[in-house]
Amino acid sequence: MVVRNFWSRPRGSAADHMTLRRHNLAVVLEHLRAVDAASRARVAAETGLNKATISSLVAELIDRGLVREAEAERGRLGRPGQLVRLDGGLVCGLGAEINVDYIALMALAVNGDVLADTRLPLDAEALGPAAVLDALGVLVAGALRSLAKLGAQVVGLTIAVPGLVQVEPGVVAVAPNLHWHGVAVVDEIRERLGAVDFPVRVDNEANLAAIASYTEVLAGAHPSARDVVLLTGAVGVGGGVVSDGRLLRGGHGFGGEVGHIPIGPADRTCGCGRLGCWEAVVGLGSLLAASTAADDKVRDPALDVVARLDELSARARAGDPRVLAALEEVGVWLGRGAAVLVNILNPDVLILGGYFAHLARWLTPAVDRELALHVIAPDAGGCAVAVSGLGFAAAVRGGAQTSLEAVFEDPTLVVVADAAQTTIGGKA
């Protein structure tokens, strides 16, 4: 593992003792995230810091609840060393999401524990921005109270929205499927939460979902992937691109807008008002319209999206010809649009998320076929198709992960736990 190079900063900006200490705490914490568990001696050897410093840094990280003592080291010659590993079970990042037919929230701890995970169905378009933001404010405030009772510290909130987001002022410029224009989400939520001592951010839903899904494939079947494309099926199609290991945002943060590639039939009107957009044939609305009658309960947006998809899956398994034909058609269009992206971006992995993942069993055969036909490079350019297991929680998980990064940048953000909280912290 390459240690971040503290000393390469410009000579003008002399580092004081606190800055150096903070940097070294971050180096040790980041190292433990990468290696899972290690002895103090190994951390010293691999970071280049001396053993006495490591002992002091690890002690501070334990005090802050970010690291804990673990089992003794096995499988090495000599005296077994005591291992330390990442903890942080009471330090969490929040991810929230505003989507067309639900709002959601996740609290994710540094050690990977999920401390809260909620999704509420609502009709965002009918309610309008103010009421949706009210509902999200109530959801977040409730989670903050529960987390406080647990003794958990929140280090940040990142809100996912399916649209074009200006991360810096924290504004949703355009969210076509929500019919939002210029909504100052960060200010609005801050107002509803009152004084909170952590940063609040807003970002594109598909970008945040891509961060979580990329983490997922790295931990799973594709540990060396550097280029991935995530396609999230919902009312629209969200696109998130990781290029050479980094999220592709583009020059102004508007990258990954894939839903409106004009490859669909020219008679289909999209939510954006244009004709022939890709998402007008692969969005959930199109699938529901083709597979169900107008009064079918599956179309009811007040029902949770997972319940509706479970019902569609049941009908497909039972051989409902209308559902199977609609899934085949969506699969073909999904593959054709995906081929455009694979030709341009040549990902190692194309990840299907959202409703595409839920119904992947019926979609992937057509996707594979269309990729083989329409990708110019041999063997679909080496692109594998993977199905995300994160469900509709990918964006809130990616948001929570993003919020947590602050701790890895500066572990001193986490206040030293008092005795009572340390007990709740569940140390070994």
Added chain:
Amino acid sequence: MVVRNFWSRPRGSAADHMTLRRHNLAVVLEHLRAVDAASRARVAAETGLNKATISSLVAELIDRGLVREAEAERGRLGRPGQLVRLDGGLVCGLGAEINVDYIALMALAVNGDVLADTRLPLDAEALGPAAVLDALGVLVAGALRSLAKLGAQVVGLTIAVPGLVQVEPGVVAVAPNLHWHGVAVVDEIRERLGAVDFPVRVDNEANLAAIASYTEVLAGAHPSARDVVLLTGAVGVGGGVVSDGRLLRGGHGFGGEVGHIPIGPADRTCGCGRLGCWEAVVGLGSLLAASTAADDKVRDPALDVVARLDELSARARAGDPRVLAALEEVGVWLGRGAAVLVNILNPDVLILGGYFAHLARWLTPAVDRELALHVIAPDAGGCAVAVSGLGFAAAVRGGAQTSLEAVFEDPTLVVVADAAQTTIGGKA
């Protein structure tokens, strides 16, 4: 300027004196490339190396012909310092190109001088790979003889091909418009050149053109651009993408394949055999078919492409209605396809190259209009449209630039010039 961090290498691999010296030579050379000219004292202050070391390093770089003494420093208090600046007028990289209707070569010196620039029209498809590689071998061998007479040292050759390239073994996997499949370009050219002491590489034409064009826009109207898309108009459309300052290659090096986005009319057959590909409506063949009669001399591939485009420009300026209508149609399709890329990649700058640049005056109004209509983000996502001034030399220039990078990695590749060559070197 951040100096590359030599000392962060793993502790196991101790650096010997020569490695250190080589690294420091590279640091000084890279610094002079970035700042243009500087006194030894300033180089010392900005690289963190001591003045005695800098004097010795600069002396060696002067001996190698890579740096020269320049005018005295102005505009500072105190004794004026003698400046040194990048030279390398006799150290050059070669870029070559194999395209559908020409082959080309450029020799570019470290100081930016063009020492050779040739383009030969030929019909690559009719000739087949062996004869085209023979012709390129003759072109390169001739240039090597001329450069040797000048006393110039060649440090590398990079060959551009419009197709899917496996850079590592040096093989063109597929080049649809050349009808090449699995051609081992590097081995074939090495065989034809006999023993040469520099590396030979092959890369995608649009990737290399993007490197040169990105350098061009950084030096011009968009010095802070980090995300650009280059569209090169030729028989097909080449796409080169720079994302966050780096060439987007994708997982297997096949990224940037933009020509076959299926947005064109379904009745137009592409060179790849598919229907409705973008390049089937914006490629040069489509423009010529729509704007000229079947026996028009402008269609003759034996004529140099620039002469043919000059003739089309003259007709457009004279108001030829058939040419103007064809240009308008190509402009509309160019804008529609560009909008797909701008939505996905959100570039700061969309650069038009190849024949699109040559005829930009008649194409850009329609491109601007279509971008405004079809890009989802407001104001085309902040994307400016720029016209490359590199003409059909963008890919050979990018190839030559790529070849030259070896010198900035290791300046000791350049042999110390003998007395006679030093004179030719044109030092001040």
